[in-house]
Amino acid sequence: MNADPLLRVENLTVAFKSDGNLIPVVDGIAFSVPRGRTVGLVGESGSGKTMTAHAVMRLLPPSVKITTGRIAFEGIDLATAGEPEMQHIRGDRIGMIFQEPMTSLNPTMRVGDQIAEMLLLHRAMSRRAAEPQVIAMLRKVGIGSPELRSAQFPHELSGGLRQRVMIAMALICGPKLLIADEPTTALDVTIQAQILELLRSLRNALGLSILLITHDLGVIAELCDEVVVIYAGRVAEKGPVAQVLGQPRHPYTAGLLAASPRRSRRGAPLAAIPGLVPSPGERGVGCTFLRRCPRRLDRCATITPTLSATINGSAAACWNPVA
């Protein structure tokens, strides 16, 4: 048993250039994905969670660069790996699924051919030799009549089936790590439940590690062992899901949980977080949550809080954590 985490992100900063200045979108983030575990990155729009995932896959837009940090994965630093090396890793050793399968699948190719292409590319297999594996994989992701489905085009499938096809494509080469970026956000709730159950059973059957990116704390609670709460490009709090969601220490985590109608009495005012997320250019010094925080102290405006362990096994970046 290898005790090293499968993926270790250290001090990752991702920035874009604007008028000659480098503006950090992701600002010194660190977290690990242990082997066989599911880690969730949760945050609201603009938090930098998707940029973090894209940095790991090295799929950042051209104007956005990794400026500092390491992304250690099976002895390689993905932050500095060359594009040819990344092409071997993406799809083979790291599988990826995205929010909207319709935009990630090729509309002009039969789904079986798209899944087989991964084997043609990474295993130098012939299309004919790939066929039994494709059919077996479609069956594994819960698609009935796989021979029939394999010959269909993406538009002939429902949203739920398309996401299953994406998962089949991501896992056909047997990667150890699956990166899932909002995999159920575009789906109806009953279909979302199916896909979450599928991910859970595949993780157990294949011993997968999963990095899940979502805005939904409910999805985190369903699927993850550990959670990293991101706010304005920085880690606000991280730790085991039961601790972070059960006894949040960072006022932002506590605020997110309290703002959800799921936990409130019907019709009673929700505990809204006042104000807005600061945009990357206006984060300033001190804590980025400062202006929205009910627990701020004087020092929060001048000294940026660093992550420190709390009594219950989580870590929070806060000078005045929730007791």
Next chain:
Amino acid sequence: MTALLAVDAMTKDYPTRGSAGILRAVDQVSLSLEPGETLGIVGESGCGKSTLARLILRLIEPTSGTVRFMGTDLTALSGRAMRSHRRNMQIVFQDPYASLDPRMSVGSIIAEPLDIHSVGDRQARWRRVTELLDLVGLSPAVAGRYPHEFSGGQRQRIGIARALALDPKLVVLDEPVSALDVSIQAQILNLLLELKGRLNLSYIFISHDLSVIEHVSDRVAVMYLGRIVEMGPAEAVFDRPLHPYTRALIAAIPGAADRERTVLRGDPPSPERLPSGCHFHPRCPMARELCRETAPVLRLIEQNRRAECHFAVPVDIQTQASI
């Protein structure tokens, strides 16, 4: 007390190119709304909830059925007569980015309904705009600014101010918080609940999000394939659902770990090829022969509660049967 709104046997068909030739988007829907009440309409994509909203406001013409609003049959009115009734019924849309004209200032957007209905003189209209901005929590100083200068939550406030300009009795809210982050969603839900009390509004609140519907609604209607399959007081429907589809929807809410999980198999069928008998039977865990052959009707199961299921029984009998 007479109902503010009474919808009777509302049906909307769309012609299609398929062999059936007809897609029934809304199928024999009847409902009523009392003054001061919030009726939540919940269902997955394609269930007809947004079409129903547009039929109620007569933004589209029904195939059959009637809408009585404040005692008048709207479906019988001419276009001109309809316009004067529109003052009393307004709509707020989901996407605050798409529903505001980017070339109009915020003040002009909010004043537009006043202009159309020739309310007051120019000065009076601007006074009203100032009042409305204040009402939705925006500074009157922003009247001269343009939609792109605002965040999603602020734009939704502008959309709400526009809907309230003419002092409507009924506001139809079509997924008003679905595009917003949870911390901002809570701000807008609080605003909507506060405005309802202050201005004596009645709401039809449409959402795919069960937690939001549970939070805001007095009564709930659950839609599946164009039909209401369950209707009743929110608390009763969420605590003790009568229809197997409602039970499955509630069980599918992610993070609801304490609820028993019944993952619904398959996708909803196409409304162009509806199943025989009960439209839910192919996905229903309790379907029997009767369900395949005979369509159930929406019937009274217990006081104030209706369900469209052959096997729905009052909750006290359910409890006895499980002992």
